[in-house]
Amino acid sequence: MTELRGDGVPAHEYRWALPSVLLGDAREGGRVRRSTRDWIVDTLMFLAACLITYLSLVELDKKPEPDPLMALEQVTGALACVAVWLRRRWPVALSVTTALLSSYLELVGGACVVALFTVAVHRPLKISGPVALLNFLTLVPFVALRPEDDDERAWAVALGVTVVLMVFAWGIVVRARRQLVWSLRQRADSAAEQAKQLERERIAREMHDVLAHRISILSLHAGALEFRPDAPPAEIARVAGAIRTSAHQALQDLREVIGVLRHAGPEADVVPDRPQPTLADLPALVEECRQAGMDVRLDLRAGDVPDGQGRNLYRIVQEALTNARKHAGDVPVSVVVAGERGEELSVEVRNPLGARPVRPSGARLPGAGAGLIGLTERAELAGGRLEHGATPEGEFVVRAWLPWPLETTREDVP
Template sequence: MTELRGDEAPVHAYRWALPSVLLGDARDGGRVRRSTRDWIVDILMFLAACFITLVSLGELEKQPTSEPLMAVEQVAGALACASVWLRRRWPVALSLVLAVLSSYLELVGGACVVALFTVAVHRPFKISAPIALINFLTLAPYVVLRQQSDDDRAWALALGVTVVLMVFAWGVVVRARRQLVWSLRQRAESAAQQAKQLERERIAREMHDVLAHRISILSLHAGALEFRPDAPPEEIARAAGAIRTSAHQALQDLREVIGVLRHGEPDADLVPDRPQPTLADLPALVEECRQAGMDVRLDLRAGGVPEGQGRNLYRIVQEALTNARKHAGDVPVTVTVGGERGKELTAEVRNPLAARHGARLPGAGAGLIGLTERAELAGGRLEHGPTPEGEFVVRAWLPWPVEATREETS
């Protein structure tokens, strides 16, 4: 029988003290608040104590007992059964008192068994074991003082030892099971929280990539208007429209990032899991950069790339193009994607090192660090840096297994 203390009902209110509350290790004398299940368990425990007391009373009446002793036994038995209702508040004290009384009185045995079981369940072994030992010791005076013959003494001692052992072992098993259930529940909650945190980080990382791309395009169009104030009205209107569209999309992405960071877990209604781009969307990304004024050349030689690796490769190329716009200005950028199924999938973004005219977009330097982490998590590697030829190159290698699910690129 597994039972919870009465003060366990509002478990959510004791989240930080969950191990103590769940396992019944609250301080003696604490306030008892019983749930419906607690009332049912307490009633059953009370009835069990009363049943054992009545059985013991029937056996006691068969023995030669003086009337004063019988009266004391009956009063003590009734009070002991009533004291069972205090077992949640003072389990150790109640068990000690009943164990001492059971050293001579027979009718307190039922309540003594219930009290011992309560201590074994709700207290650690270092407390419950001495209580069980005291119950063993109280068997000696009971057997010597109350039994008439050697056979009766042997039978009473064997029965008492068996009952104490069984009740104590039962309580220890119940406590161990409760600890295991609580531990598994904590592990499940911890794993769920970790999964939520990882999902938040994934969404925030995706939003960062998209947001940086939008803002860099916006800055590029604004720079064109700044350095060409005499441009034809059609070009100015087209650039202004691109700025408005990019700003609107950037604000939308920013709202989603704030929503992820504000709430304890990703909410599908607040942060929809948008369709993620793959390698098939790379030509559209390059065309968007060209419309923003970049000179981008794409050499795509890979087809049938797995969706997951294609998404990673798309993000790497996107961040590399964003960095090129930030730091290299209007220099031409070459994007080369290739590989062989069963070996490696490669991507290279190369641009000349050139001084940028005008304001430079600020950056925290975390973009390339994030790309390196993304490549390593995908089982690959990434290198970046200037070359002796005066170029800046970002190279990525990702595994391309043969058995992976493939995606047809266009």
Template sequence: MRGEGGHEYRWALPSVLLGDAWEGRRVKRSTRDWIVDIVMFLLASGLTLVGIPELHDRPEPLQAIEQVTGALSCAGVWLRRRWPVGFAVVTTLLSSYLELVGGASVVALFTVAVHRPFKVSGPIMLLGAVSLVPYVLLRAQTDLSTPLEALLGGTILVAVFGWGIVVRARRQLVWSLRERAANAAEDAKRHERERIAREMHDVLAHRLSMLSLHAGALEFRPDAPPPEIARAAGAIRTNAHLALQDLREVIGVLRQAPPDADDLVPDRPQPTLADLPTLVEECRQAGMDVRLDLRAADAPEGLGRNLYRIVQEALTNARKHAHGAPVTVTVTGSRGKELSVEVRNPLWARPGTRLPGAGAGLIGLTERAELAGGRLRHGATPEGEFVVGAWLPWPVETTREDA
């Protein structure tokens, strides 16, 4: 059912539900298909047996031809899935004169209506209506008038054809609903992986910038006292370990999940607003001059996590592009209004290693803020500072996902 890129699945599902196999292609029957085929065979055989008593006044050669063609047409019902159009055309043409082929022709018409689109089944239906004319004129029964027999035959054709169209429409609806459900599930997984990728980008960027900062300090201060060198080496080891742990996590999450996987969220606890002091203290230990003004508390976990990531990325950018400059982080907000953060640092930087950056972090922060229903701005001010500011809505009542 599922081929490379999902293409085989998208073709196989309507083929299974609608039976739209290629003409002459071998069809693999399920248990349900076997039951339906047996019922159709018994139906065609029953209609054929009902017509046998009507042959008593026919010539013996014609009776023999009727019986042989009737038996062959009933046996041909087992080929209706493989050659539905060909079987319908043959039985419809034979039923224009032979009476015992009528049961198989009815089954063939139903099969074409179910397994083929109207542009194919419609002409077969029209051929069946045309074949009624020679049958009514040449094989009319004595107890029914010609108009009544034509009306009866036409009613049977329309009823069988309409039944097949309804069955096909229902199968198309089922296929459409399944397709929508499958697409929705794939979209949900993709969005979840993208969300986790954004989370990991922020985490890994922070860890790797810390590594680069301490490594740069060792490079430019090879004559530093042994305790400072030991502290920098310990920080490198710790951040390298955490970075590897985060990298293993993102690889495991972004790897193709098994079909029965219901949750792609990492098992590790996610940071919240209460973890901001820890983040600031970690940056201070790395040599940054950071001041935190936290005037908000009890924010929902989802809201706090978004603000934490924004501050984390802003500090990473300040460490990259304004090394040694003091940084001020101000967080304010209240329930029912909004939660805001402002990260400021001078544009000047002390001499040292300037870490490379492609600007993807600020783009990611803008996307994060917009997905949370807020906004973000960044840029230089006339006072010679670079500011990253974000405003996130803080509703009075939080949803379960926010809490």
């Protein structure tokens, strides 16, 4: 049997039916399973209908009514109060029925008020509006048939219009508040989901930047062994050691990134960052590339660069060197980093286009083609810009410019 929530919504659909649950827009005639709060509210509504019916009965006893009419009033009033328990399942039907009965009978007034309030809360204005209008129209036959003099008729019209207006307005206010609550929850959920998505994208960029560099170096060493199987044992041992070191570093980087992912669960308030490189680590990166056989020249003309911008520069150079290894082969690569505080930081990575590198068995280093796109996004997020492409001189150049403000705060560090 399908479990239903308080407004007739299946439990497995509760998350997706959140607007209906908050606003009470359940299907007409749907089976209802009340929560504890629903039972409390429905009990109070039933008692309110009974109280209004009792007060109306006290006033009715003061009038000389025929016994059959009095008996009909009492039976109908009691049944209407009991029918209040159906207000969640058939709110519109209950309100229309009690409104029609109230066009002549007085003791259904309590149930009629509760039913109108339920419709105003649980149904949109295009439905609750006509129901409220029907309640106004039923005042006409009641005033024409029941009160005995003009004063009583005027009092009945004033009281009826006031009660209908107040109850309907109260229901509209309650519904508007529920809509506001649902809207705020939607915004909070959307903001949380957006934050998770941004964090996933950040971690994905981090994995690409780190692992693409490590694995490309490892593939370069392995390709050298495959290309020169007759190399001296000492050379083979050196390359094998470099492969082992690169593989160990790649696994270590992957372990650190996965550690961040494990800490990024829904129960974590703060996602820890793995240790990040800065511009001071750039010479070590260049030296690592040289040990892998690349001809890299570094010209570093920037001083105490903020950690955030230094990290961006490091990642730009790292990706540019990785692309040079993949696509340009054994050609010289020049890296120039310059800038002054209060102006701009610039980085330029330049290499001849040359011929496509020869790989053993025709193999090529794989690439997703997203590296330069990611670098462009990184530079733009840091408030800078990035350009890349071939030059008329037959070189491929990656240039980036990043802001370097006079004063650096923690907010400047991404």
